[in-house]
Amino acid sequence: xxxxxxxxxxxxxxxxxxxxxxxxxxxxxxxxxxxxxxxxxxxxxxxxxxxxxxxxxxxxxxxxxxxxxxxxxxxxxxxxxxxxxxxxxxxxxxxxxxxxxxxxxxxxxxxxxxx
Amino acid sequence: xxxxxxxxxxxxxxxxxxxxxxxxxxxxxxxxxxxxxxxxxxxxxxxxxxxxxxxxxxxxxxxxxxxxxxxxxxxxxxxxxxxxxxxxxxxxxxxxxxxxxxxxxxxxxxxxxx
Numbered sequence: 269x270x271x272x273x274x275x276x277x278x279x280x281x282x283x284x285x286x287x288x289x290x291x292x293x294x295x296x297x298x299x300x301x302x303x304x305x306x307x308x309x310x311x312x313x314x315x316x317x318x319x320x321x322x323x324x325x326x327x328x329x330x331x332x333x334x335x336x337x338x339x340x341x342x343x344x345x346x347x348x349x350x351x352x353x354x355x356x357x358x359x360x361x362x363x364x365x366x367x368x369x370x371x372x373x374x375x376x377x378x379x380x381x382x383x
Numbered sequence: 384x385x386x387x388x389x390x391x392x393x394x395x396x397x398x399x400x401x402x403x404x405x406x407x408x409x410x411x412x413x414x415x416x417x418x419x420x421x422x423x424x425x426x427x428x429x430x431x432x433x434x435x436x437x438x439x440x441x442x443x444x445x446x447x448x449x450x451x452x453x454x455x456x457x458x459x460x461x462x463x464x465x466x467x468x469x470x471x472x473x474x475x476x477x478x479x480x481x482x483x484x485x486x487x488x489x490x491x492x493x494x495x496x497x
Contacts, residue, residue, distance in 0.1 A: 272426075274426070277424075300483075302484050302485075309490075309492075310489065310490070311473065311487045311488060311489045311490050312427075312473070312485075312487045313487075314484050314485075314486075317484060359424075361426050361427070363427075363485075365483050371417075371429065371432065372483070372485060373429075374419075374426040374427040374428075375426050376425050376426040377424070377425065377426045379424060
């Protein structure tokens with residue numbers, strides 16, 4: 269079945285570092301991918317919609333310059349957290365629609381910890 | 384705009400007991416409804432979905448959910464839970480037009496005790 273691979277699964281780094289998270293659709297093409305953020309014991313909040321070959325669409329309140337999204341191919345979207353600070357520590361999850369109406373497949377998430 | 388409400392943040396239950404996790408939604412247009420399960424430090428796995436047709440949908444591991452349009456609900460049930468069902472459960476909706484990002488409820492932590 270359709271699979272979404274997300275890498276890395278866990279990142280610990282110093283404040284001020286930029287961190288790149290990759291999201292790949294392994295056996296299907298995804299012109300659209302979604303990036304979510306999840307705080308501990310809370311729900312997933314949509315951050316942005318990644319569009320292949322065009323600019324991402326960000327949700328209200330999400331800083332475009334802080335969270336850079338690139339969707340350079342039909343199977344890869346990247347989220348770069350620039351100059352990360354402790355408040356950016358969170359669980360980031362990507363997903364991609366598979367073509368089945370309304371369904372999405374999720375990556376396993378990336379736990380980002382900024383010291 | 385659409386929203387999802389999961390009133391119960393935690394549901395403790397003994398093994399082999401029945402359970403119901405509640406989900407209510409609000410939307411001005413037709414929606415598709417989903418239940419996802421999340422185990423610790425993992426992504427989300429689709430449990431079941433309602434797109435159209437029969438209002439009662441079932442998963443392979445014994446869960447079922449019933450779409451009730453008049454009550455705008457999509458409650459998740461299982462007649463007999465196992466320890467391995469302990470996880471976070473999220474109800475989600477998406478509209479049937481436009482982009483297909485999901486709107487999630489706040490989640491319900493199902494804690495199955497021996």
